Amino acid sequence: MIRVEGLTKDYGARRAISNLNFEAKQGEIVGFLGPNGAGKTTTMRILTGYMPPTDGSALVAGFDVVDESLEVRKRVGYLPETVPLYTDMTAYDYLKFMADLRQIPDSSERADEALEMVGMESRANSFISSLSKGMRQRIGLAQALIHRPEVLILDEPTIGLDPGQVVEVRKLIREIGKERTVLLSTHILSEAQQICDRVLIINKGKIVAEDTPENLQSRLVGSERVALRVRGESDGLSKIITKVKGVQSVHSAPDGSIEFQFAPGQDVRPEVAKAVVNAGYDLLELRPVGMSLEEIFLELTREDNRRK
């Protein structure tokens, strides 16, 4: 469980995050989404007890991050953005050290267990300096999981992994997120869409939106969008569609199809289809297009910038 109230952090005169409020419940995966420098890492560092906030409070696993920092740290697994590894140790020794540091009684078994969880048991005795970036990332993740924490905080957990590993790690996070609280940051929006139950969009130290990925999408889309494809060249098609009554805007998509928008509830698809066929084109496809999280994100951060 994470509860953040009025969290603010200043670095000298610069305000990194200002008055953040949010909550993450047990069994929930919350995604922290934002451009670089938005304050994601700062927030995570406060929640893990690495640094205290300037103002506001945060409760993690039922303990205050400032007053009961050690209790918080016992219950949180943290994977920082730059994976903190001792490259002169073997993977196994490193994990055993972390288990000892967390005062786990059966530290050797736990180190083995954590290696297995991230699929690295075959490299247990390799020096970390000899491991690839993706493997190091997985060792970092193993370190965050070794004490079976109630709360898992992951800063860009899939960065640097190859596609197969990304799928694996996402599966692992979803698995963990069933029983525990997971807060992860990412700037890959499709990732947030895939694994998060809820998304917080943060820009310039402020939360600009908070909802499920689906709700965010429907909330922001003020109009419906349809992609249309015909056989052969589609020159001149835009003009024809623009003339249809009710169509708000038309533009060509990079894949050769044409997208048009209309107000919700005023379905103009039959009219558009008729117009296209009457003009002598072979209509192949008429497909609704959802607004991607990328676009929602750009839309939100643009609005936020305009307001200033």
Added chain:
Amino acid sequence: MRNIWTIARREYNHFFTSPIAYVVAFAILLIVGAIFALVILDASNNAFSGFGSTAPSISAVVWWFNFMIILSTPALTMRLISEEHRMGTVELLLTAPVRDWELVIGKWLGGFLFMLTIIAVTLIYPFILNSLETPGIDQGQMMSAYLGLILLSAALLGLGVGISSLFNNQIAAFFATLAVFIFLTWIVSFISQIAPGGKDLFSYLSMNTHFDSLNSGTINLTDIVYFLSLTALGLFTGATAVEVRRWS
């Protein structure tokens, strides 16, 4: 306490995989060994040429050992905390359930155990000397001298850890530490010799005064208190620096 031990053990093992530690150990043992050989050679020459036959004492060897520890400790301590910042592993240690002072003491203890290992290796010299001389060397003086070495190492490593925690850069940490050591030993001694007033104060502040006293075989409480205070000062500086950095 367990956290201190976990950190110290990792640090101690790290010394045995680090080239710097081997170079430091090699340099200390080489110089101390060479001095020992020269001391023996000199004594036997003197004895043969009839210039009296004062049996060689271990204190000359120990004095050079002290000199080598002062020069090489900065190389051992420079990376203790600054490297954690450079590698980002400090984030790991500061978000683990470990108190800041446990971290700093653990780091210090790792270095101290490594230095004790080197000191233990050199115990071979008094043993050799003891077998060469009749009726053997002054064992009380030898133990006092080794106590001096141990206390000196503790103090220097403590100060080194404290200074290392103030820097992100190892080279900066190295030179700052070395400068502080040289100041506390030779510069303060020099001031105490030429200063018009406050001789006692400067003499008390000098590490040399206290080490020489122990090396000559007298164990005074003031000397022990002096070295332990410096150790505590260094560790306190380190713990404070780690905590201050959290806030910045």
